[in-house]
Amino acid sequence: MLSQATMSQPHGAVRRFATVPPCPASLNSLFGGQPVETFEPGTAVFWEGDEARHVFEVVEGVLRVFRILSDGRRVITGFLYPGDLLGVSLKDQYLYTAEAVNRTKLRRYEHGRFQEEINRSPELRPQLFACLCDEMAAAQDQMVLLARKSAEERVASFLLLIARRLGGDERQPVIEIPMTRLDMADYLGLTIETVSRTMTRLTNCGVIAPSSRHALVVRKLGKLALLAGETEADDKDGAGGRAIQQAVWPN
Amino acid sequence: MLSQATMSQPHGAVRRFATVPPCPASLNSLFGGQPVETFEPGTAVFWEGDEARHVFEVVEGVLRVFRILSDGRRVITGFLYPGDLLGVSLKDQYLYTAEAVNRTKLRRYEHGRFQEEINRSPELRPQLFACLCDEMAAAQDQMVLLARKSAEERVASFLLLIARRLGGDERQPVIEIPMTRLDMADYLGLTIETVSRTMTRLTNCGVIAPSSRHALVVRKLGKLALLAGETEADDKDGAGGRAIQQAVWPN
């Protein structure tokens, strides 16, 4: 079963199995023969409104996926990491812009052929379906974060997400943050100042320790999970066993 | 092609074709033979964490779909209307609670059989896929709303969504709002007071006019669209042709 706590996947951006090796009839194998294209930091893979001709697989690097309101406000709906798919759940045109955060390598697959392959293979279909489910679950988590979480909870949630993705099961994972503070802010629905201040506060509390500007160490993973305000008590770390009061909403 | 501006569809809740009549090989026909079950206002169809045994079709009434944080904060990720599907994009357990807003009638379909039908039919699959795409698009819209829109823009966006869903193409549609202010607040990431104040302001501006407590008339649809802060200029109403400054984000 797929892990549910993946990075928020935007529309059409799908996290695939990280643990399943590519076998002939897996989503992974589809892109195998395609040439690798490189995108420099800040360059767009496609723009919102472009005709959706291709599906992409992230081979290396990180992408940001966003939409922009008419007055310039930007909303990043997700970040894509190696192994993720981009441009799947679309019909005729992309609903968002995809841009390289750092130097990124992609494989491209023609959209119509992708659909055909999926349609043809009873093995690929459940994989794709599971990916879409994960994508929706991540979108839901993000809605919860944006609708009801405080600035501190948002930043903590974000760091926790990256820590779980990159840090494995370590107790004090070292995590890389390739995106800028502005990217984080536009992803979390905050300003760069608030992100900056909040991370400073987390540092002063000893929850995190800055390594370089784009990397840090999570010193108290359990504390971070508590600050993230999660429903589930993923409390493998013994840093604080707060009682979970099951919320029963009066109707 | 499906309309993109549908009500935000939560995980597994899919808006189907409203214009396509049920034909033997359509999603609509699957539920045809199932008995209709009635849910009283406030009763749950299922709870977050329940084993996902069934897929539902909304026949009549409105549902709210939500998640609750450990301290009681509630986030409504979407409302479901007649014709919508519930519980599709899930694997083993429901990720949210579904509750009847008003008296609701549903048809139930066993989850495994639903999957089989989809797998078997090459006609049903693209329909389901298109539904999932709409669902993701709606989730994205909601993320934009929650991340960057002001209280007024959120309320305006919500009213516009309902107006377009129910009011058809009328210039001054009468729209029903079966949900409470608390539901609206938990959907829009606001408090009931803010929702109330904002609607009062919209009334004073002449944009809307209250009909009853759970119904109102949209007097200036174009103005409402402007207040909603949409990217696209859906300016069929001549109520104000503000210049759209295309935002080019400096990288």
Place this chain on the structure above:
DNA sequence: CCCGGCTGTTACAAACCGTCACATTTTTGC
């Protein structure tokens, strides 16, 4: 018919976060 509970509205003070400003660090271009 009146009453009690629930929902919705309005006012006011408070909190959180955004805005503005500037110092500091890092990166970029030459």
Place this chain on the structure above:
DNA sequence: GCAAAAATGTGACGGTTTGTAACAGCCGGG
């Protein structure tokens, strides 16, 4: 390397939204 530009950190201040509270309106029950 050096200077310019960009990104980041930090503080003071203000605005939007929230929280608290009181009141009004609707609805069902006695």
